[in-house]
Amino acid sequence: MNKIKCKALLFLLPAMVFFASPAFAGVALEGSFKLVPAIILTACILLFLWVGFMNKAEGTSDYYAAGRSISRVGAGMAIASNWMSAASFLGMAAIMYGSGYHGLSYVVGWTGGYCLLLLLMASQIRRFGKYTATDFIGDRYYSNGMRFWTAIIAIFISFCYTVGQFGGIGLMFKWIFGMPYAASVIVGGTVVLAYTLVSGMLGVTKNQIVQYVILITAFLIPAFILTFKFKYFWLIPELGYGRVVSDIVAGNATPFVNSFGHAMQTVPSPEFAMPWDTATGKDFFQWMATCFALMIGTAGLPHVIQKFYVVPKPADARWSVTWGLFFICLLYWTAPLYSAFGKILSSSPEVGALAKDAIVVYTAQLGSVNPIIVGFLAAGAVSAAFSTVSGLLVAGSSAFANDIYFKIINPEATGDQQVRMAKIATVVMAVGVMLVALLKLALVAQLVALAFSIAGCTIFPLFLLGIWWSGSNRSGGIASLTVGGFFTVFSIFYFICAKFGVALPGAAFVGYWLNPWYFAWIAAPLAILANIVFSGMGEPTPEPIRKHLAEEVHGMRQ
Amino acid sequence: MEESRSYEVNFFKPSTPFLKENIRAIIIGLTIWFLATYGFQTLLKIMETPTPEATYVAYQQIAPKLADGSATAEEKVAAANTYLALLGKSGALLKNDALKTAFTSTVYDLLPGDAKETLLAAATKAASDSKVDVGFINTALGITENPAMMAVVPYALIKVSPDKLAMTDEALKPVMDKFFIHNQSFLTDTIVFGFPFHYLYTALLLLTLFVLICLVYCFKIDGLMKKYEMEKSFE
Structure with a gap:
């Protein structure tokens, strides 16, 4: 019944917008209140809230893991939408727009990590049978100290990641409502908080399916329009934009103009596509290290791992990852298209410097795409950020309520008490994120990449060895976590000192080799080594854990 | 059997037939994954040759002549076009005064007498108004058919004094090296579906391969589950 209502509303949405459309006009990229995008966004948010209310969580297992009642394709969509945040929707095209081929290390890193997840972990994690990533580590390494510290790390990762998302939400609210950054962060944050709180993970998972449909539609439609309009091969825009890349490299003339009337042509710009071009300031090592750190980070992010507990069976865990990766790729195959069109449409110096993080939306505007569709695109960006934030809030709050409160502080707690603690933790976290986002640190956008490196060198090694080597024990686990934690603190410390102009010895060396974006490239292998040596x-x-691992996780029953 | 009773799990010493096959599939999958991702990028790195853009190759011949005053009119036009192409690459370069001075000086030098004054006036005006008429410069540089280059001209002008022209500048070399030399090879120069091949590979084919690896692995493991009749007891 709910499903039918959902679908009906999805169809109603464009109709509502269509009738409200004539009020929107103008080519200015930024500025005033935009009515149609505002209506679309409001409709989307109402839809999310409504879906959340319709699928309200009832009880502990509902709140954490959606009662394990989601189909494979549905779980795949939820994985995709949980995964794809403002960083995927807006940030990737922005990096490629600014740094050319280097940006592809993000595209590859954020998809290739799923191969690691599937091959090495997905069904094994599901078979281990816990609710959270922290739970796994606490039980597998039979240590409440480990449980506590991984919970803290999980909360910190979710926190960093969420702050980054609020930047994206702020940017889009600013674009749509023309309201100041601070107000948009508070309004957007309150809405996310409201439905995460009311609906828990069941609402979140169902919501994430709806959000996926909205965000992927919003992202793909302008891609078809742009390739069609400018006479590239539009049936598969993901292939069609290839000639745009070549046109940028060679500076070829096209017969088209952008919405300001500037010719759609660049001066010859091989730096847009050539690998590790000196013009981008990024080299071969940085490409490889970034890509690797993002891949292992993907396989270590608590809110990603947590998704595998949502599916009924291990086989579903495997298939939902595969579906998830496919759904993710639908967007990732297309993201470079926006950077290419963005580049060629904004080449005239008259356009001026654009906020890179909004390049996806600007590209559609510069390509004279219908304002309704541009509005839908902006709403899609907000959807992307919302879905990830809600997943992160659940991951962070459950790390507190389940792993710290229930397992360590008050093992007697009833289900009701746990849910209450989870809700309190959600509120505290959301408010904290809002406050940090309001500070508008220069760090904010970089926090997402940082979250990956932290996850990659702390949680990933523990899962990898915890699953595949029964010899890995508490001593090894503690050593591994210490090494990962040390590199994290070390790298962040150097980065912050550099930011505030404090000169530390070897700052240039650390800034290059142990940059917060990719220090996991070396920290993770060292953490694994420490785990092996100290184990x-x-x-x-202990035998019960080895038995569980052998029989339940790896099926070694004779 | 001995090992499984001791409940030992070791990725490199699988103790049951199912695990052996499972781990074999994982190793094959990961090897393909690793080589396809990092192997290809390494190949790209090994094959690359730093390749200057054509306009920069020509410019390097002309630069000494600009310095000693022996450059011909055509060579000056070519040099000015090189400066312009560089300025058009990025908004940051439009703030490089040495580069803008080199451009404006060269254009000043190659224009006929009465147009020189018009140029100075245009350069003064361009500082505050990009709508300045630069048609005569476009004509002199032969770029009237190239809107991308024409769009840059008003932003490339800077106030110069005729007695202190600097058509070239040693300080420009690092900037030009940085923006005009690219890592190219047959992998980047082969065009497939309109893409430079390496771009197509990394942005599209690699991601497709990731999905395929996952898909094949899923089918493989489902098959193994059936083969060892583990579906009911294990999943």
Whole structure:
């Protein structure tokens, strides 16, 4: 019944917008209140809230893991929408627009990580049978200390990641409502908080499916329009934009103009596509390190891992990752198109410097795409940020309520008390994120990449060895976490000092090799090494855990 | 059997037939994943040759002549076009005064007498108004058919004094090296579906391969589950 209502509303949405459309006009890229996008966005948010209310969580297992009642394709969509944040929707095209081929290390890193997840972890995590990433680590390494510290790390990762998303939400609210950044962060944040709180993960998962449909439609339609309009191969825009790339490289003339009437042509710009071009300031090592750090980070992010507990069976975990990756790729195949069109349409110096993070929306505007569709695109960006934020809030709050409160502080707690604690934690976290986002630190946009490196060198090694080597024990786990934690603190410390102009010895060396974006490239292998070495020195893993691992996780029953 | 009773799990020493096959599939998948991702980028790195753009190759011949005053009119036009192409690459370069001075000086030098004054006036005006008429410069540089270059001209002008022209400048070399030399090879110069091949590979084919790896692995494991009749007891 609910499903039918959902679909009906999805169809109603464009109709509502159509009738409200004539009020929107003008080519100015930024500025005033935009009515149609505002209506679309409001309709989307109402839809999310409504879906959340319709699928309200009832009880602990509902709140954390949606009662394990979601189909494979549905879970795949939820994985995709949970995964694709403002960083995917807006940020990737922005990096490619600014740094050319270097940006593709993000595209590859953020998809290739799913191969690691599937091949090495997905069904094993599901079979281990816990609710959260922290739970797994606490049980597998039989240590409440480990549980506590991974919970803290999980909360910190979710926090960093969420602050980054609020930047995206702020940018789009600013674009749509023409209201100041601070107000848009508060309004947007309150809405996300409201429905995460009311609906828990069941609402979140169902919501994420709806959000995926909205965000992917919003992202793909302008891609078809742009390729069609400018006479590229539009049936598959993901292939059609290839000639745009070549046109940029060679500076070829096209017969078209952008919405300001500037010719759609660049001066010859091979730096847009050639690998590790000196003009972009990024080199080969940085490409490889970024790509690797993002891949292992993907396989270590608590809110991503947590999605595998939502599916009924291990086989569903595998298939939902595969579906998830496919749904993610639908957007990732298309994202470079926006940077290419953005580049060629904004080449005239008269356009001036554009806010890179909004390049996706500007590209559609510069390509004279219908304002309704541009509005829908902006609403899609907000959807992307919303869906990820809600997943992150659940991951962060459940790390607190389940792993710290229930497992460590008050093991007697009833289900009701746990849910209440989770809700309180959600509120505290959301308010904290809003406050940090309001500070508008220069760091904000970089926090997302940082979250990946942290996850990659702390949580990923623990899962990898925890699943595949019964010899990995508490001593090894503690050593591994210490190494990962040390690199994290070290890298962040150097970065912040550099930011505030404090000269530390070896700052240039650390800034290049252990940059917060990609320090996991070396920190993760070292954490794994520490795990192996120190496991050899400690007491062996207790038999019940080895038995569980062998029989339940790897099916070694004779 | 001995090992499984001791409940030992080791990725490199699988103890059941199912695990052996499972881990074999994982290793094959990961090897393809690794080589396709990092192997290709390494190949790209090994094959690359720093390749200057054509306009920069020509410019390097002309620069000494600009310095000693022996450059011909055509060579000056070519040099000015090189400066212009560089200025058009990025908004940041439009703030490079040495580069703008080199451009404006060269154009000043190659224009006929009465147009020189018009240029100075246009350069003064361009500082505050990009709508300045630069048609005569476009004509002199032979770029009237190239809107991308024409769009840059008003932003490329800077106030110069005729007695202190600097058509070239040592300080420009690092900037030109940075923006005009690209890492190219047959992998980047082969065009497939309109893309430079390496771009097509990394942005599209690689992602498709990731999906395929996952898909094949899923089918493989489902098959293994059936083969060892583990579906009911294990999943």
